[in-house]
Amino acid sequence: MLDKYFTDCLYFTANRLTRVITRMAEEEFARTGLSPAYAFLLMAVQERNGLTQKELGEVLHLTPSTVTRFVEKLERKLLVTTRQDGRMSRVYLTDKGRAMQEQIEECWSSLHERYAKVLGREEGDRLTRRLYEVSVELEQA
Amino acid sequence: MLDKYFTDCLYFTANRLTRVITRMAEEEFARTGLSPAYAFLLMAVQERNGLTQKELGEVLHLTPSTVTRFVEKLERKLLVTTRQDGRMSRVYLTDKGRAMQEQIEECWSSLHERYAKVLGREEGDRLTRRLYEVSVELEQA
DNA sequence: AAATAATATTTGTACATACAAATTATACGC
DNA sequence: GCGTATAATTTGTATGTACAAATATTATTT
Numbered sequence A, B: 001m002l003d004k005y006f007t008d009c010l011y012f013t014a015n016r017l018t019r020v021i022t023r024m025a026e027e028e029f030a031r032t033g034l035s036p037a038y039a040f041l042l043m044a045v046q047e048r049n050g051l052t053q054k055e056l057g058e059v060l061h062l063t064p065s066t067v068t069r070f071v072e073k074l075e076r077k078l079l080v081t082t083r084q085d086g087r088m089s090r091v092y093l094t095d096k097g098r099a100m101q102e103q104i105e106e107c108w109s110s111l112h113e114r115y116a117k118v119l120g121r122e123e124g125d126r127l128t129r130r131l132y133e134v135s136v137e138l139e140q141a
Numbered sequence C: 001a002a003a004t005a006a007t008a009t010t011t012g013t014a015c016a017t018a019c020a021a022a023t024t025a026t027a028c029g030c
Numbered sequence D: 001g002c003g004t005a006t007a008a009t010t011t012g013t014a015t016g017t018a019c020a021a022a023t024a025t026t027a028t029t030t
Helices: A002-007 A010-032 A036-047 A053-060 A064-076 A095-119 A121-139 B002-007 B010-032 B036-047 B053-060 B064-076 B095-119 B121-139
Strands: A080-085 A088-093 B080-085 B088-093
Touching: A002 A010, A002 B036, A002 B121, A010 A036, A010 A095, A010 B010, A010 B036, A010 B095, A010 B121, A036 A053, A036 A064, A036 A088, A036 A095, A036 B002, A036 B010, A053 A064, A053 A088, A064 A080, A088 A095, A095 A121, A095 B010, A095 B121, A121 B002, A121 B010, A121 B095, A121 B121, B002 B010, B010 B036, B010 B095, B036 B053, B036 B064, B036 B088, B036 B095, B053 B064, B053 B088, B064 B080, B088 B095, B095 B121
Parallel strands: none
Antiparallel strands: A080 A088, B080 B088
């Protein structure tokens, strides 16, 4: 069977899963008008208002250039502002950005419930933690 | 802790893992001059020479437009050819494409060994299978 | 204090991938 | 057999993300 070839490869299955779950997340976050990646950035800023772009990249595991692009876009939507602090650029929520938080968290919960319903809450959460650990372990290899 | 927010989300951890393992795969496949996604397409064609683009999309879990783009690129590199069959387009390996197979499989093995070394072979394979199952289960939700 | 090194960010560019609309080709109902 | 429905592919366009090079700012060395 052809499938076997691929289903044995972590690269392949991780990519496949990511496409599926990303699509789900996009659906759940659609009503915010943001794609989930941007919503997560906004959550990160809310958790630590004024963090630098470097820190954002670390938390979200995105490269600096990607962070720049994301922040620009959210600035254009008036959801964050940036202030220069030496060579760093700090990112702050605007009122409009703050006003979205609740909605974002609702989307996040819906997403969580949606996959918990399929996988079981326990199992879904266990898998999620495992994926995180694995990503960290592999990073150093 | 900020991290907790994200490490609890399957969307987030799956994306993170995918970025890490994709980078590893790109390194391993670099000497083929192909990114891993293209190499996998080539493997799929070798397994079932003359399959249609639709079938390719199903096996690789890619949308039709993406398959078109990938096949075009591999045609430009003279690794596959296509033949029209009614409204379908069938994809065949060229000699040059066939000649790459061995190298591709070597890369695939290196990749496999590389993450097995970190995760353990058993555990790596178990996780891989699990991710595949989960992606299939979630797809129907 | 000037010269150099280090660090954070930005910019230009490229790539994988998707969606929606357009196109092409077959199949079906009359 | 013709008109319409269906199916496969392609095309135009957009998005998320990365890398490499450029820029800007601060820190270190002399």
